[in-house]
Amino acid sequence: MRRLARFARLLIKYWDKELVLLVCAGLSSLFGLIGPLIPMAMINYAYNRHDLFVFNMLILAGFVVFVFNGITGAIRGYTATYIRNMLDFDLRTHYYKHLFSLSQRFFQKRTTGEQMFRLGPDISGTVSFVVDTIPGAITQITTAIGVFVVTFWLDWKLCVLAIVAVPPFYIHSCLFGKKQQQITRALREKEQEIHSAMAEAFSHAKVIKAFSREQSAVKRYLSSWISNIRLRLVSYKIGLISGSSLSVMDTVITTGLTYYAGYRVIEGRMSLGAMVAIMLYVFKLMGVLKSFGDLYRDVLVKQVSMDRVLETLEAKPDVADRPDAVKVDRIEGDLELREVSFGYEVGQDVLREVSFSVGAGKTLGIVGQSGAGKSTIVGLILRLFDPESGAVKIDGRDIRELKRASYVDKVGVVLQEPWLFNTTVRENIAFGRPDASEDEVIEAAELADARDFIDELPNGLDTQIAEHGARLSEGQKQRIAIARALIRRPSILILDEATSNLNVSLQRRILANIRGWDQKPTLVVVSHRVTAVQDADEIIVLKEGRVVERGSHEELTKRGGHYQALFSCAGEALR
Numbered sequence: 001m002r003r004l005a006r007f008a009r010l011l012i013k014y015w016d017k018e019l020v021l022l023v024c025a026g027l028s029s030l031f032g033l034i035g036p037l038i039p040m041a042m043i044n045y046a047y048n049r050h051d052l053f054v055f056n057m058l059i060l061a062g063f064v065v066f067v068f069n070g071i072t073g074a075i076r077g078y079t080a081t082y083i084r085n086m087l088d089f090d091l092r093t094h095y096y097k098h099l100f101s102l103s104q105r106f107f108q109k110r111t112t113g114e115q116m117f118r119l120g121p122d123i124s125g126t127v128s129f130v131v132d133t134i135p136g137a138i139t140q141i142t143t144a145i146g147v148f149v150v151t152f153w154l155d156w157k158l159c160v161l162a163i164v165a166v167p168p169f170y171i172h173s174c175l176f177g178k179k180q181q182q183i184t185r186a187l188r189e190k191e192q193e194i195h196s197a198m199a200e201a202f203s204h205a206k207v208i209k210a211f212s213r214e215q216s217a218v219k220r221y222l223s224s225w226i227s228n229i230r231l232r233l234v235s236y237k238i239g240l241i242s243g244s245s246l247s248v249m250d251t252v253i254t255t256g257l258t259y260y261a262g263y264r265v266i267e268g269r270m271s272l273g274a275m276v277a278i279m280l281y282v283f284k285l286m287g288v289l290k291s292f293g294d295l296y297r298d299v300l301v302k303q304v305s306m307d308r309v310l311e312t313l314e315a316k317p318d319v320a321d322r323p324d325a326v327k328v329d330r331i332e333g334d335l336e337l338r339e340v341s342f343g344y345e346v347g348q349d350v351l352r353e354v355s356f357s358v359g360a361g362k363t364l365g366i367v368g369q370s371g372a373g374k375s376t377i378v379g380l381i382l383r384l385f386d387p388e389s390g391a392v393k394i395d396g397r398d399i400r401e402l403k404r405a406s407y408v409d410k411v412g413v414v415l416q417e418p419w420l421f422n423t424t425v426r427e428n429i430a431f432g433r434p435d436a437s438e439d440e441v442i443e444a445a446e447l448a449d450a451r452d453f454i455d456e457l458p459n460g461l462d463t464q465i466a467e468h469g470a471r472l473s474e475g476q477k478q479r480i481a482i483a484r485a486l487i488r489r490p491s492i493l494i495l496d497e498a499t500s501n502l503n504v505s506l507q508r509r510i511l512a513n514i515r516g517w518d519q520k521p522t523l524v525v526v527s528h529r530v531t532a533v534q535d536a537d538e539i540i541v542l543k544e545g546r547v548v549e550r551g552s553h554e555e556l557t558k559r560g561g562h563y564q565a566l567f568s569c570a571g572e573a574l575r
């Protein structure tokens with residue numbers, strides 16, 4: 001019921017169209033009700049009395065009913081299609097917006113394929129529930145009442161007999177409906193799994209090829225499909241058993257009623273015309289009553305889609321702006337982590353009481369073994385997650401007091417995985433600031449030392465770089481990602497292994513460009529390379545989520561501790 005209310009609310013916006021739909025549906029039921037009266041009148045008043053005038057009038061009435069029925073049917077069809085499409089658009093927009101208001105943690109739990117599947121068939125199922133099932137139910141109920149009244153008026157005994165026959169249909173629907181719902185749920189999950197596997201295989205085709213695992217990728221896909229086919233066959237079987245048992249019940253009951261009515265005609269207790277009309281009504285009544293069973297099954301099956309859509313719509317972002325969050329127009333660039341502890345899962349600490357601070361315009365280096373928690377710190381500064389205890393502060397204010405979008409706007413970041421979009425180089429750079437001018441795009445590209453290779457691309461800045469930047473080398477991708485961060489003219493710039501695929505001289509040049517830039521951002525450099533951090537004002541060394549050393553490159557090198565150990569194997573530290 002709660003689900004129903006939630007989705008039915010979407011219809012309010014289209015109340016006028018919905019009214020047209022209901023009026024047309026009402027007229028259709030009315031025409032359906034009048035229909036059987038025509039043959040009855042034809043037999044009783046035209047044929048039996050050889051009355052040509054009545055005959056002509058009835059033919060005309062039948063024609064008018066037929067034409068009007070056609071017209072209302074067409075209006076109803078168009079209106080339903082209109083509402084369906086608009087509602088589909090509304091729900092998709094709402095869903096998509098909501099999806100991106102959720103935090104990173106939510107995205108990590110769901111695969112791309114799963115999300116896409118929910119945006120596809122699940123939303124369509126939900127819309128169909130609102131557009132087809134709800135108005136369908138209303139029409140069915142009103143038709144049922146109408147047919148019941150007319151049948152009762154014509155012959156109450158047959159009417160009661162027809163109603164007595166209904167409970168078996170209802171029990172039948174309950175039994176098979178639940179089964180069908182289970183299968184639909186399993187089918188949806190299987191199809192979603194196939195989508196996920198496909199999305200993953202396509203975006204990692206290179207890895208599959210490199211390990212020559214094409215066969216197993218195909219096998220995985222096919223075996224998922226085989227399970228899917230099995231489920232579909234089971235679903236078909238259930239449908240078949242359900243359909244056959246339904247038609248057996250139907251035949252038995254219909255034969256019984258026909259026999260009884262025919263018997264009364266032969267006995268002379270009922271006219272032939274009345275019998276034809278009554279039987280048409282009785283079948284109609286049974287049809288409507290039976291269709292409640294279909295309706296019930298339909299509700300159960302579509303409930304699966306609605307539940308899945310609602311699950312996302314009701315998910316709350318765990319990182320959300322507080323109601324009293326302040327919008328910041330500019331930030332100086334002072335950054336501080338104070339006793340920050342954090343874990344992705346409960347009871348698993350990734351960072352333990354990490355503290356550091358870096359003044360505006362200064363540079364902080366973060367080094368440490370793989371898995372020490374460096375990228376986690378970057379995630380916390382961007383507020384992809386909130387710390388369990390402690391605080392991340394910008395200009396002395398806890399970032400939870402600020403409107404996230406307003407300060408993240410002033411932060412530039414190159415993530416460890418610099419995903420690029422399947423569009424032009426220009427749009428990838430301008431992604432950092434969509435309103436950037438041509439000159440600003442070029443300036444950012446120059447600072448990131450990307451100008452030369454961009455100029456050599458077939459269409460320069462307008463070259464399409466394919467999915468995930470497939471047409472570029474890793475180092476070129478990194479430079480575009482750096483340009484994308486710089487174009488924001490950030491007050492804080494975070495480079496997480498941003499130069500790992502560049503040679504040392506190129507890395508030096510880019511870092512020097514950034515330091516000499518008039519923007520003077522606070523720089524946080526995360527790196528496995530000593531050359532990337534040695535000029536930093538302060539370097540912190542992380543080990544298993546704790547800061548174990550801090551100081552300048554010279555101090556740390558002299559100390560001969562973790563920092564020295566980290567780089568000595570590479571023979572780099574003391575250079």
Ligand SMILES: Nc1ncnc2c1ncn2[C@@H]1O[C@H](COP(=O)(O)OP(=O)(O)OP(=O)(O)O)[C@@H](O)[C@H]1O
Pocket residue numbers: 108344345350368369370371372373374375376377416
């Ligand atoms: N999304 C996540 N969910 C759960 N655990 C995670 C997640 N991301 C990272 N971790 C865990 O947190 C720890 C720190 O990861 P993090 O990515 O911060 O390391 P890192 O220092 O950046 O390593 P690297 O140098 O290899 O990039 C690791 O043990 C990792 O397994």
Ligand SMILES: [Mg+2]
Pocket residue numbers: 374375376416496
């Ligand atoms: Mg990392």
